[in-house]
Amino acid sequence: MKKEILVSLALACHAMLASAETQPVQDRVVVSRAAQAVVWGMPAVNTDLMLQAAIKAGAGENEIVYWSRPVDWHNQTLTPNPDAIYLMPFFDTKQGPIVLEVPPAGRDGSITGNIDDLWQMPLEDAGPSGADKGAGGKYLILPPAWRGRIPPGYIVLRSPTYSGYALIRSTLSSHSDADVAKAVAYGKRLKLYALANAAKPPPTRYVDAVDVLFDSTIPYDIRYFQSLDRIVQNEPWLERDKVMIDQLKSIGIEKGKPFAPDDKRVAMLDEGARDAHEWIEYQSERVYAPYFSNTHWAVPAASELVQDASKGYTEPDIYPVDARAIVYSMGYVGIKRLGAGQFYLMSWQDKDGERLDGGQRYRLTVPPDAPMRQYWSVTAYSRVTHALIKDVPRASRSSQVQDMEKNPDGSVDIYFGPEPPAGHKRNWVPTKSGENFELLFRLYGPTKPLFDKTWVLPDLVKISAQ
Structure with missing residues (x-):
């Protein structure tokens, strides 16, 4: 069996190499530049997709x-x-x-x-x-x-x-x-x-838009480039981005000209978008260091991006396009004073480093005296789309919820899983079997114990069914 697997892998690799050799160099360049265009354009496309959703909703x-x-x-x-x-x-x-x-x-x-x-x-x-x-x-x-x-x-x-x-x-x-x-x-x-x-x-x-399907998730296909074209047609070129003029022209996006790719070009752009998606997802799980020692909670923003974006991308020796793509593939909005009004921690792993599985059951213990002036909340999202999990009755629990159960020491146990744990429905966040999920823990009006890390948020713990 092992020999058969090795033979199959060898044949597959040979086929891939043969395909690369026979694909014209100009086609390979289009695919590569399409992938780079996805990485470069992520925050602007993210904004355009939200605007298009707003227009569809009637605004x-x-x-x-x-x-x-x-x-x-x-x-x-x-x-x-x-x-x-x-x-x-x-x-x-x-x-x-x-x-x-x-x-x-x-x-x-x-x-x-x-x-x-x-x-x-x-x-x-x-x-x-x-x-x-x-x-x-x-x-x-x-x-x-x-x-x-x-x-x-x-x-x-x-x-x-x-x-x-x-x-x-x-x-x-x-x-x-x-x-x-x-x-x-x-x-x-x-x-x-x-x-x-x-x-x-x-x-x-x-x-x-309360009952409207307001969808601005990132489409890694031709729709991404249609959005990018709208941006190029409607906005001025920024000095820092002029290197992309010819890059985009080579894939069919040029100011003042219609974007009308034929079927072959669409297929190449789709391939480039898929490559970019795979790279972004791979990097997103590896680029952020844990915020607390011995946990998997991370601040989902690279320090270079925070440093440069808040100054208008004026730092002379950095332009964190890769870090920017990762952040804006998962969320939106730029914050001038990160940590002043709100603070975010993200995790997609449990205590043992395993992916959060919507078919399993977990417990998160929020320690007492959470360091915030307003409220804390924890929300579950689809790991695939980074949007709220579809067709579930609610997505989060928050310190604003008055009837949540509290432990005698003031801590709060939040439960995640496809079914509510017996006796703890008020503290339950539903997930969906067959779908991985991720968590975002928010603190509004964060205070000193968060920053000096005298208050620590522990990892999720997998629990047996109750």
Whole structure:
């Protein structure tokens, strides 16, 4: 049997080598450049896919799509937070500067907000952890190379791209109907309008996507390149990315010309996208060091990316395109001050280093005195799509959930599996048999014990059925 396997492997390798030798060099270059285009374009394509989903839901640029209750699996964005009220203003400055007006934090509510350009480079944070420091403010988003008059009283953001978006999370005190309604009402005090209309702003249009299948998961096929083409046609080339002009031209994407690949070209682009996907997935499980010693929890952002993106990619000797692709294949939004308003820990392994299997049962013990001023939450996502697991009744448990069981020492046991454990349904997060999953642990308003690691989140432990 071992000999037969070795013979089969040898034949397979020979066939692959023969195929590579007979494939014209120009075709091999197209496949290779397609893979590199996927890696390079990830954050911008991620943004475009969310915009297309918003348009499909009935919203457009310079309008705000929102969810009137915490999101469920119908929201198929990448690793969304089901324990906040989401509002997403999409802006377009081609006709001139746009104002995003944020209300002051107080008894009525508070937000955690991030404003990004098309490439998800953070322009600024908003809310108590942002530039307005909770006092509220008018964020003025300027088009590329804007030379017009800037009136006083604005927080000025110079965007290198015409389009972008903000991710606004209106904080929930709990998941009660009253607290959800309060968070929605506070969030809808956001205003989005053209600077030209600042003297008398028209009402901001809000579109509720609560029951809409809002799918912006990354498609590793021809649809990726269709999105990339929209970006090239609508946005200026940035100086840092001009090396990609000929790279994209060689695969059929060129400013001012239609993108119309024939069947052969589509097949090559699909192959390149699959290669990029395999590489990104392989790297994503190896690139992040554990945050706590002897655990598998990691901060899903490379230090070089955090360092460079927050400065507008101006560091002279780094441009972390690979690290950027890995992050934006799994999530979205750029944060100017990472760790000030929120902190993320991700894991896809249990205590023994095995993949998290949706058909198995696990327990996560959250130690007492979690280091946060607002709340913590833990959410399960599909390891394949990095979106919420489809067709499950809920995706997370949070310290905002008032009826969760607590242990005598103040710790909380959260259970994961396809069926609720006996007697612990209130602390259960459902998973799906036959599908691997990953976890994201969030702390909003993180405090010192998290950063000096005197508080440690342990790994998941596999448990037997109860």
